[in-house]
Amino acid sequence: MTRADFPVTIFHNPSCGTSRNVVAMVREAGLEPTVVEYLKAGWTREQLLDLLAQAGATPRDWLRDKGTSAAELGLLEPGVADDAILEAMVAHPILVNRPIVVTPKGVALCRPSERALDLLDAVPESFTKEDGEVVRPRG
Helix, strand or coil: CCCCCCCCEEEECCCCHHHHHHHHHHHHCCCCCEEEEHHHHCCCHHHHHHHHHHHCCCHHHHECCCCCCCCCCCCCCCCCCHHHHHHHHHHCHHHECCCEEEECCEEEECCCHHHHHHHCCCCCCCEECCCCCEECCCC
16 A cells, blocks of 8 residues: 555665665555666765755765675775765666665665664564564564
8 A cells, every 4th residue: 555644755776675675664664666777777966965964874875886896986085075976876876775665754775674664653463584584673
């Protein structure tokens, strides 16, 4: 069910198990998220800046190095400015870690996938991840 009173958007990479777990977890909670495949859609500078600000994060916080060209681009060096990382993220969407979840309760990079539960207004009694791990929400 889609609930207009509690919209959920997930910036998703279908090749990522953590991202797939978050989409399934949100659906198990009874919500139908808007799923944005950001590798296809891309990012704008303004969009990333807005999401980062809402999450209280920096571009470096969301920079994905595993399986990307971040090292080759020199982005993992300590002195690289946030602006340079942000420009690279816009040019190379794979550099943005995932999944990013947006709800009325906030914005977060949901690694591990259980972080998404803090952003929902209802949670499943339990959820089994793709790897068989069972998640039981606190509370």
